[in-house]
Amino acid sequence: MPEIREKVDVCVIGAGHAGCEAALASARLGLETVIFTVSVDSIALMPCNPNIGGSSKGHLVREIDALGGEMGKNIDKTFIQSKMLNVSKGPAVHSLRAQADKADYTREMRKVLENQEHLTIKQAEVCEILTQETEKGKIVTGVKTFTGAVYECKAAILCTGTYLKARCLCGEAITYTGPNGLQAANHLTDSLLNLGIEIQRFKTGTPARMDKRSIDFSKMEEQFGDERVVPFSFSTDPESIQKEQVSCWLTYTNEKTHEIIRGNLDRSPIYAGIIEGTGPRYCPSIEDKVVKFADKERHQVFLEPEGIHTNEMYVGGMSSSLPEDVQLAMYRTVPGLENCKIVRNAYAIEYDCINARQLYPSLEFKNIKGLFSGGQFNGSSGYEEAAAQGLIAGINAAMEIKGKEPIILDRSESYIGVLIDDLVTKDNREPYRMMTSRAEYRLILRQDNADLRLRKKGYEVGLISEEQYQALLKKETQIKEEIERLKNTNVGASKNIQEFMISHGTSTLKTAASLAELICRPELSYEILAEIDPDRKPLPEDVIEQVEIEIKYEGYIVRQLRQVQQYKKMEEKKIPEDLDYDDIPSLRLEARQKLKLFRPVSVGQASRISGVSPADVSVLLVYLEHVKHK
Secondary structure, eight states: OOOOEEEOSEEEEOOSHHHHHHHHHHHHTTOOEEEEESOGGGTTOOSSOOEEEOTTHHHHHHHHHHHTOSHHHHHHHHEEEEEEEOTTSOGGGOEEEEEEOHHHHHHHHHHHHHTOTTEEEEEOOEEEEEEEEETTEEEEEEEEETTSOEEEOSEEEEOOTTOBTOEEEETTEEEOOOGGGOOOBOSHHHHHHHTTOOOEEEEEEEOOEEEGGGOOGGGSEEEOOOSSOOOSSTTSOGGGGOOOOOOEEEEEOOHHHHHHHHHTGGGSTTTTTOOOSBOOTTSOOHHHHHHHTTTOSOOEEEEEESOTTOOEEEEETOOOOSOHHHHHHHHTTSTTOTTOOEEEOOEEEEEEEOOGGGBOTTSBBSSEETEEEOGGGGTBOSHHHHHHHHHHHHHHHHHHHTTOOOOOOOTTTOHHHHHHHHHHHSOOOSOBOOOGGGOTTTTTSOGGGHHHHHHHHHHHHTOSOHHHHHHHHHHHHHHHHHHHHHHHOEEOOOHHHHHHHHHTTOOOOSSOEEHHHHHTSTTOOTTGGGGGOTTOOOOOHHHHHHHHHHHHTHHHHHHHHHHHHHHHHHHHSBOOTTOOGGGOTTSOHHHHHHHHHHOOSBHHHHHTSTTOOHHHHHHHHHHHHHHHTO
16 A cells, blocks of 8 residues: 655654744754644643643753743733732743633644744644664654654654643543544554553643633632733843733632532542543642641632633633533532633543653663654643653754764753752652642743853753853843942941942941942842942843852752752762663662663753662762763
8 A cells, every 4th residue: 555655854753842842843844844733723731720831840941941941932012911929939930821721822832833943733643653673672753643654753752742642521521532632642552662661650630611601700819921021031121021911810719619629529430430640739629728628718719711712711620521510519618619610621531641750861762873862751730840841852862863962961951950859850740730848949040141051051952042141141241230330339337338328228337348348238229329330331121130049049059059069969870771780789679670771861860769778879980980980
C-alpha cells in the first residue's frame, strides 16, 4: 500500500503549553519541525483556569521569557486582569499572576505558531514512535500517525499532556475523552510500553463553569487588578499594557456545602475507588478539602471570567468529580451562587504519564537517544511547569541534532532547574507542582532578575537576539555603576540631613553615612533618597529595582552565593555514564539499587536521591577519586 512519508528534523507530539514552546524553540533554531495535535483548535488550550503565573509559577514564566520562550509575551497580549502576589513579603516570593482571555490566548499562540518559519502544524494522532537498534542502543527514527503517515525525524518530543488514554469522570458518568471533551490519544501508550518506557496513571480535575447572568456578585467580595500593570515579558513595553481590567470575585463555602459533599462521598469516583490515578496534593478537589480539613468551617471560592467575549465564569477552589445533581446542589449553597446555572460540569481526568526518573536532566530518555519529553506527561501539573519543560526539551533536541552540548540549568540558577531536577531525581508519586519553598536559593532566584540570570544562556543557545543581549549588558552596567556610586556617595550629619531623617521616621546620623547604607534602613528607599541625592541621573525602573534589592539584601545574598559555591562543587563532580555501582564494595544495598535505577549524572544529583545517604555519597566520592587516579 502506498504511504505518505516525509522527512523533518524534529517531531513534537502535542500542542499544549509544552508542545508550543518545544516546537517554537526547535524551529527558531533553524530545524524543520512538525507539531502534531489531535485538534488544531486546542493549541495552547487552557482546560483549567485561564491564568498564567501565580506563586512560584510567575518565576517560571519570567525564566521562560529570559531564555527566549513565548508564554510571557502571549499572556501580555491577552490578559484581562493582572496582579503581583505577596507584595507584603520580601522580593524573593513576589509573583506575577494574570487572568487570560482563554480564547484570545489560544488564538494568539496559534497565530505565532502558524507564522513561524520552519514550523508546520499537523492535525493528526501520533500512534507510534519509530526507533532503530544500534550498538549504543535505541535511537529515534520517526513517528507514525493513526492514518499511516510516517514522518522520519532526528528527534521527537513527547508533550502529550493529559490526553494519553484519557477518561473524564463526573460521578457515575465516564467519558473516554481528553479535556474539554476533546478526542483522547488512545494508541501511543502501547508503542511507548513496547519501547520499554514505564507508564503510570495520574489524575487532575477542574471545577464547573457558571453562566455569569445567574450569579449574584453583590454577595461576594470584588477583587481588582493592580493599578500599575507589570509585564511578564522583558521585551514588553510596560506602557503598552496599561489598560482597563475586569474584576474577579471572592466568596466561601460553608457548613451546608460540606454536609452535601460528605453525604455524597459514596458517589464520588475518588472515594468509590473508580479513579485509578493519583491526584495533585497541592490542588485538591473540594471533596478532598472537606475530608482532609474537616476542622475548617469554610474554603475560599474565586469566580474568575473565562474571557471578555463570554459569560462563562471559572469557579476556582471547587474542582470536583461528584455527580451533576450533587454539584448543582453543592454550588447553590455558596453565597452568590444560590441560583447558578452550570455551563460545563466539573470533572476529574485520568491520563497516562511517566515517572521522569527515566529522563536525563536534558529531558532525553536514558534508553532511547533522540526521544525527549516535556510537560504533564513527565508527571508535573500546571501550564507554566509544562511550558518550561517544553522549552528545555525543544532546545536540547536542537542541540543534539546540531552536535552541541545540552542546556542543563541547575538548582542554583533557576526555578526551571529546580523543577527538572526534582522531576528526574525524586520518585514523584503525584502530579508535581512548583512552589517557592522547593527552591533552596530563592533569594537569588527572584522573578525580577530572571533576565540577569538567564538571558545570556538564551543568547548562547540562539533564541535571544543580539539587540536583546546588548540591552542586557547595558542594564548590568547601569546596575553595577549605580550601586558603586551609592556606596561611594556620603552624606554628613548636617541640619537639613537630620531633619530629612526625622521627617521619614528614621534615626538621625551620628557620623557620615553612604547613600547605600541609608537605603538599607527599612524606612528609606531609593526613591525617598532622591531629595538628598542631587547627582542622581534618571534610570529605567527595572534598573532601580535591582539596585534597591541588591543593596537592601546584600548580606543575605552574599551568604546564599557562598552556599551556591559549595553546591556547584558537588554538581561539577561528574559520574561516568557506564559506572558499575556493583564495583563499589562499601555502598549500601539500597543506595546501590537507587543509583542503578536513577543513573545520576553528578555526585550532586546522586546526593538528592531518596535512599542515598551522606555516608553513601562519601563512599562514592572516594571511589570516583580512586578511579580517576588509576
